[in-house]
Amino acid sequence: MNVASRITVIGVGNEYRRDDGVGWAVVARLAERAEQEPLPHGTALRVCDGEPARLIGLWEGAELAVVVDAAHAHPASPGRVHRLELAGDRLTPPGGTTSSHGLGLGEAVGLARALDRLPRHLVVYAVEGADGSLGTGLSAPVAAVVTPLAERIAEDITLLRRPR
Incomplete structure (x- = not known):
């Protein structure tokens, strides 16, 4: 496999902090889906705690x-999904949405840019959460977006992989 043709889907978060585990849940759903409808060759499904160096490595x-990744927004609308793409030199969340981690994706993007380790194309799905407390299981509004988001990502991968 040519490394430059690789596709990586990364679920960021902590599955033991309720809605912060949405990234992991979407990756798990994509893995289940791939058993019936395989993803394009070279697609890797990974999970990460959000630490910038680990994200860059993935x-x-x-x-x-x-x-x-899970996100916080003010005002919040749990289960709302934001789709962000790296545009130029910035990955700027709309409406004040931020990662649920101390160091967010913006910091990882900035560091990767400085190290010349950005992917050729970066798409981020930020899901607004309702509950970041300790424990397992997603809140109902966040759980409701897992399957549709997994389907949307599978479609994105297929569309973005078509020859131009």
Whole structure:
């Protein structure tokens, strides 16, 4: 496999902090889906705690990296999904949405840019959460978006992989 043609989907978060585990849940759903409908050759499904150096290591060399993470927004709308793409030199969340982690994706993007380790194409899905307390299981509004988001990501991968 040519490293430059690699696709990586990364679920970011902590599955023991309720809605912060949405990225992991979407990756698990994609893995289940792939058993029936395989993803394009070279697609890797990974999970990460969101630490910037680990994120960079997972997406390094990828043609396409898709990151799914929980987000906080004010005002909040639990279950709302934001789709962000790296545009120019910025990955700017709309409406004040931020990662649920101390160091967010913006910091990882900035560091990767400085180290020349950005993927060729980066798409981020940020899902607004309702509950970041300790424990397992997603809140109802966040759980409701897992399957549709997994389907949307599978469609994105297929569309973005078509020859131009």
